[in-house]
Amino acid sequence: MESFSNKRKVLEAKPLSFGERIYLPAILKGLSITLKHFFRKSVTVRYPEQKREFSENFRGMHSLKRDEEGRERCTACGLCALSCPAEAITMISAERKPGEEKLYREEKYAAVYEINMLRCIFCGLCEEACPKEAIYLDGDIVPADYLRKDFIYGKDKLVEAPLNQ
Template sequence: MSKVVERKPLTFLEKTYLPQIVGGLKITLQNAFRPKVTLQYPEERPPIPEGYRGVPTLVRDPNGREKCVSCQLCEFVCPPKAIRITPGEIPEESESVHVEKGPEDFEINMLRCIYCGMCQEVCPEEAIFLQDIYSVVGTTREEFVYHKQKLYELGGTLPDEHYKWDKKKAATERAAAGGHH
């Protein structure tokens, strides 16, 4: 059994719209004298909240090692297919040769990126982070394709909890020095 709600008929004044118009004008007038919320952008910058997802960047560990090993999981998981990695082998003369694999090139097309953060979530090496950069500018399409060098420049260094590869290297050295195999 549906309940019928009586709709109150409009009074004459309401039918003229005028009281409502006056009420509306009052509200807008009050608003005009309230403090402004505008942020004077280039001079003032918004505070970046915790967990903000800005431009994806590649990071180094505190020892300066480039963390990405080009496992291509981010490339796989990226919904808009913005990431493109050219895998490569780390040369013998490099200090991180024990990591064996690193990206020859790492491209993120910022015109495609949707800042979903899935690359950060999937990264097994904690090498890609969406940090606090939100301003992406350029005048050509090519400029929006960020390459490895730029991504590392933007990413900088972040603290590392594991030092997985350093531990591995130390273990190898111990083994070579006659320790446990």
């Protein structure tokens, strides 16, 4: 049959020549290839000691931001929790008491803010949803742990360090 593309290639199963049948040249060739790789530099990144550079839009662990005066930006509006497709975020809001103006920017703040890192898919929808620019996924890789309960990160791990420190 004529081929339409003229790209048809006829393959014939030729009987092996003597050199091919004794295998040894092919084996020696293979051995030389593996020996070449034996002396090649390994491509491994030795992870905990050595880290690969992240790209600029890498999404890692979340951090809750503070404003320029060191007050927490989050106002516990719940939009992040609402936007989260994995339902990883929960929060309990509280009203700011007089005298706490240095701590929280708005009258309402998150008393408890928890992210379950096992549920989180690092999609970044929470940072897109946030009207206060309070949450960003600009951290490192979330470290491994032994217990499920230790993957629920509270404010102690999420909130940025205060400015004066």
